[in-house]
Amino acid sequence: MSVADVGDGKEAVVSAQRVTKTFGKGGVTALQEIDLEVRRGEFISLIGPSGCGKSTLLRVIGDLVEPTTGKILINGKSAHRARLDRDYGIVFQAAVLYDWRTVVKNISLPLELGGWDRARRASRVREMVELVDLAGFEKHYPWQLSGGMQQRVSIARALSFSPALLLMDEPFGALDEMTRERLNLELLRIWAETGSTVVFVTHSISEAVFLSTRVVVMSARPGRITEVVPIDLEQPRTAETREEPRFFELVTEVREALHAGGADEVVAELEGLE
Numbered sequence: 358m359s360v361a362d363v364g365d366g367k368e369a370v371v372s373a374q375r376v377t378k379t380f381g382k383g384g385v386t387a388l389q390e391i392d393l394e395v396r397r398g399e400f401i402s403l404i405g406p407s408g409c410g411k412s413t414l415l416r417v418i419g420d421l422v423e424p425t426t427g428k429i430l431i432n433g434k435s436a437h438r439a440r441l442d443r444d445y446g447i448v449f450q451a452a453v454l455y456d457w458r459t460v461v462k463n464i465s466l467p468l469e470l471g472g473w474d475r476a477r478r479a480s481r482v483r484e485m486v487e488l489v490d491l492a493g494f495e496k497h498y499p500w501q502l503s504g505g506m507q508q509r510v511s512i513a514r515a516l517s518f519s520p521a522l523l524l525m526d527e528p529f530g531a532l533d534e535m536t537r538e539r540l541n542l543e544l545l546r547i548w549a550e551t552g553s554t555v556v557f558v559t560h561s562i563s564e565a566v567f568l569s570t571r572v573v574v575m576s577a578r579p580g581r582i583t584e585v586v587p588i589d590l591e592q593p594r595t596a597e598t599r600e601e602p603r604f605f606e607l608v609t610e611v612r613e614a615l616h617a618g619g620a621d622e623v624v625a626e627l628e629g630l631e
Contacts, residue, residue, distance in 0.1 A: 369430075370522050370554045371395035371418055376427035378413055386579035387413045391427070393573065393582060397521075400548055400555045402565035402572045404611065410580025411558045412526050418556060419447055419524050432521055443471065445522035446515030450530050452507035454499040454514075460486070461495045464513045471518060485513040488547060505536040509543065516551060525557045529564070538596070541567055545594055562615075566590075566607045567599060574614040584614040 376391040387410040395401050403411040416422040417429055420436040431439030439445065446467075454463045464485050468478045486492055489509040499507055508528055515523060529537040541564060548555055559565050565572045572586040588607055590598055598604055 367396040367398060369394045370397050370399075370432060371556065372428075372430040373414070373418070374428045374430070376414070376417060376424045376429060378410070378417060378422065379425045388417070388424075389579040389581050391580070391582055395522075395554060395556060397554055398552060399570045400545075400557065400568055402557045402559055402569040403575060404559055404562065404565045404572060405575030405580065405615070406577045407560070408578050409575045410578060411575060414575075414580065415524050415526050415556060415558050418522075419445060421447075439522075443467075443518055444520055445524055446518070446520040448508070448511050448515050448523070448525045448528045450527040452499070452504075452511040454507055454510055456499050459496050459498055460491060460502070460510050463499070463510055464517055467514060467518050481517055485517050488516070488550065489513045490543070503536070504532050505540055508532070508540060512544070512547065516547070516553065519551075521554060523553045523555045525555060527558050527560065530560065537564070542594075542596070544568065549593060562608055562611050563599070566604060566611060567594060572611050574611060583617065586611050586614060 371394065373391050373393040376388055377386065378388040379386045391414060403414060405411055413422060417424050418431070418436060420429075420440040429436040431444050434442070455466070458466070461482050465478050465482045468481060473481070486495055489512055491506065491509055491513070494502065494506065499510070502510070511528070529540050532540065545568060547553075557565075557568060559568075566588055567590075569588045572588060573582055574584045574586065575581065576583045586607065590601070590603060590607070
């Protein structure tokens, strides 16, 4: 299957064309000739060994890092123009909330910066609080919340202005397994309700398979896309999805793709994070 071929007829939200990124005077190449298209409404996970450039690719898409060569288009325009147009939201591994702002105030920050009037902001924040199931915690501060609740605030903030694209860089990596699995289900519910397009970085093979419509497998540095695995599990996915034979078959397929991509020494590391 071609990396750029998804065959669903939907327009591309993200188009990466021969993207290479080299850092520093020593010329460390993090990404090498990446070609990838992400269609509207897809949930794409990037997986590969540590240091393979997954997060770098996410940052290039989000216009936080410029490619050395190649081109990124977001909704048919440059990544820089898309950032100025607020076409995407970003969620990092750390929730990055402001300790002196309540849940409501953290969620409303992008709307304040966008010049929304008070009534419109309040209405949208109420919608977001309900979406991430935080009703009753509106006046709490981040330090009064669990790690999982903080990440839900971060997700609500990123979605508050209805971005076309949600970029997520290992948002659940620091959470315990039970919280992580619960938030996987929450994220899929939010994705279904909002219709967002998601690009998601993870080290977990099972998480990538459970969440995604496609899993993009990357090689060790310099990061290249070695395979794209379509995930044909039925929607909506539930806790029982993880027990289905097809789920285990797809986990095996992704694991074998990592081996084939020259990541043998790191597959054990990834499996240890399952």
